[in-house]
Amino acid sequence: MLYLTTRLVVTPFAKAWFRATVEGVDNVPRTGGVLLASNHLSFIDSFVIPLVAPRKVAFLAKAEYFTGSGLKGALSRTWFNSMGMVPVERDDSKAAAKSLEIALEILRRGDAFGIYPEGTRSRDGRLYRGHVGVAHLALTAGVPVVPVGLIGTQKVQPIGSNKVHRERFTVRFGEPIDFAGRFEGVAQGKARRQATDEIMDAIGGLSGQRRADAYNERATN
Structure with missing residues (x-):
């Protein structure tokens, strides 16, 4: 119910304010994992x-966003829950x-x-290079x-800033990649690497970014 309310109330306002261009929505399957x-x-x-x-999408979010106290904590918890976010302890060694x-x-x-x-x-x-978890x-x-x-989303909210700017950006959904039956007989590690590289190639084709032949390092500050 909370998610549906957000979609009905927040989404139209957000789309109008954000100045977003959205392409390929029909590429997202409406049902199924x-x-x-x-x-x-x-x-x-x-x-x-x-x-x-076109459907609810769950993302992981830091558990701290769901555990705050007072009005600010309640608002944060409500907002993240309404967006379908799932809390996870990122500092846990088994995160x-x-x-x-x-x-x-x-x-x-x-x-x-x-x-x-x-x-x-x-x-x-x-x-950057993709991790094989995907x-x-x-x-x-x-x-x-x-x-x-x-x-262009980095212009909407630059890294390190809490401010949201009204800048144009684009979201492109590409054609689904189905790996069913494609890696039979292939070693697990090799299959994951090849599949990940194919996914990153598709993302790069949509975003137009320069590629980096390395993994991205998480910032320490």
């Missing part, structure tokens, strides 16, 4: 994609494994899950992957 794999330019990406996607378990549960019940294969936001605008999820759950290319 599906992964939306996107490049990552801004904190606001995890709100932009669910707002413009990565736990995140994959949560994602698999969401996909297996037939819902959509959003993921950033780069792992963290790009600070220089390049598209392929692990797709191959294990047996779901298609819809590549997503974001363009």
Whole structure:
């Protein structure tokens, strides 16, 4: 109910205010488990994609956003819940494994899950090498992957800023990639790497970013 209320009330206002161009919405399956794999330019990406996607998309979010006290904590908790965000303890030593378990549960019940294969936001605008967790999820759950290319969201909310600016940006949903039966007889590690590279190629084709032949390092400050 909370999610539906947000879609009916917040989404029309947000679309009008944000000046977004959305392409390829019909590429997102309306039912069944599906992964939306996107490049990552801004904190606001995890709100932009669910707002413009044709169905509910779950993203992971830091548990702190759900545990605050007072009015601010209540508002934060309500907002993140309304957007379909799922809390996860990111400082936990087993956070990565736990995140994959949560994602698999969401996909297996037939819902959509959003993921950033780069792992963290790009600070220089390049598209970094993808971690194989995205392929692990797709191959294990047996779901298609819809590549997503974001363009310009770093101008809406630059890294390190809490301010949201009214800038033009684009969200492009690519054609679904189905890996069913494609890696039979292929070693698990090799299959995941090949699938991940294919997903990143599709994202790069949509976003038009320069590629970086390295993994993105999470900022320490």
